[in-house]
Amino acid sequence: MxxxxxxxxxxxxxxxxxxxxxxxxxxxxxxxxxxxxxxxxxxxxxxxxxxxxxxxxxxxxxxxxxEAAPPPEEGLDADELVDHLLGTLDTKIGELSPGSLAMLRSMLTHPEAGAAAREALARQIDRLSAAIPGDDARLRAALMAVVMLGVTIGHQLLELEELRAVPPEEIARLLRPGLRALTGPEVS
Amino acid sequence: MxxxxxxxxxxxxxxxxxxxxxxxxxxxxxxxxxxxxxxxxxxxxxxxxxxxxxxxxxxxxxxxxxEAAPPPEEGLDADELVDHLLGTLDTKIGELSPGSLAMLRSMLTHPEAGAAAREALARQIDRLSAAIPGDDARLRAALMAVVMLGVTIGHQLLELEELRAVPPEEIARLLRPGLRALTGPEVS
DNA sequence: CCCTTCGCTCAACGTACGTTGACTCAACGA
DNA sequence: TCGTTGAGTCAACGTACGTTGAGCGAAGGG
Structure with a gap:
């Protein structure tokens, strides 16, 4: 009162x-x-x-x-990049920022939201590709981005039990070799 | 007339x-x-x-x-599985069956469609995990499924230029090491 | 103290939707 | 030939939506 x-x-x-x-x-x-x-x-x-x-x-x-938290990956080399990307799994999986989740969920049906999501993803691909050598850097970066996207969707939107039952580190461990392979043709 | x-x-x-x-x-x-x-x-x-x-x-x-084409992966060993999965990229990327695409697009907003999509994905994970050794087979299978899902979404729904500009085989080539790594801890 | 400002509500609008029931008319079976 | 069936249409319903404009009442400045 x-x-x-x-x-x-x-x-x-x-x-x-x-x-x-x-x-x-x-x-x-x-x-x-x-x-x-x-x-x-x-x-x-x-x-x-x-x-x-x-x-x-x-x-x-x-x-x-x-409008929500912009991802900050810049000036990293390829290996650091993979580690950073896998590190974001924690946030992506633990609690995706509500803004990002809204965009993620809406982007597949709503045109304007889709454009915004595509743009955001394109920016991420830009940043990622800067850290990858080779002339197919953008393709590799795009694949890294959609792999992370798929995992996030499977976890957050589809709520797959298999993914929810394990800690992010476990997922990161399994994903690492594939992402490493995407950063470049050179072996280790 | x-x-x-x-x-x-x-x-x-x-x-x-x-x-x-x-x-x-x-x-x-x-x-x-x-x-x-x-x-x-x-x-x-x-x-x-x-x-x-x-x-x-x-x-x-x-x-x-x-209601649309059910995927037929059964009774394959791990390596064949990866090849088959990457082979489906052709269809997934070239022209996803309209039924699947409808479900894919609707599953994130419409509750019933979401349930159907989750079920379909669960069945695929069942089939995949049968071909993978180890006690974390289901987790690995789930990751394989969401990786393919992410690529499909990036290509079909977000229409990423990076992915559309190259033939499916190129994408399959880049994805293969990661999927191989997911089929089991043993190295080749 | 009064007049203005402004956060906020109320009632309503036009529109588009999913859905329904009565109807038309050509194909059919006996 | 005639009654029946069934594919397809028409007009309308109730509802929910995004959006609008007028108005209320308390805070703020002179």
């Missing part, structure tokens, strides 16, 4: 964050199409109209909700 | 096939949610009500549309 009422600006920011949190959760759980503005608003405890007022459209809401 | 009108039964079957073809294409292109009965009917050149009359509901229509 005697709650410390925050000033307007902070109240506004807090509400906006509630909406974004709800949106991320729902986009991640059921994808773009099945997420409704009304459901987001209900989960955030506000009126649907407010969501529109803040973000303009469902598309824009998704754009804001999908 | 002097067209040979087929008997009722055949005409019926033909129409049904037209509807299923249209449904498969649309489910594959835009996923379950964004595919409308009306659009399917329009593409098949019939009335939306007829689609309902034949299949009862959109869910059932999807079920029928998603």
């Amino acid at each position: 005697s709650e410390r009422l925050p000033p307007r600006a902070e109240r506004r920011r807090r509400t906006e964050r509630h909406i974004l949190d709800a949106a991320r959760t729902l986009f991640a759980e059921v994808g773009f199409e099945r997420t409704t503005i009304r459901a987001v608003a209900r989960a955030a405890g506000v009126d649907p109209a407010l969501v529109m007022q803040y973000f303009g459209s469902k598309q824009e809401l998704f754009r804001h909700a999908a | 002097s067209e040979r009108l087929p008997p009722r039964a055949e005409r019926r079957r033909r129409t049904e096939r037209h509807i299923l073809d249209a449904a498969r294409t649309l489910f594959a292109e835009v996923g379950f949610e964004r595919t409308t009965i009306r659009a399917v009917a329009r593409a098949a050149g019939v009335d939306p009500a007829l689609v309902m009359q034949y299949f009862g509901s959109k869910q059932e229509l999807f079920r029928h549309a998603a």
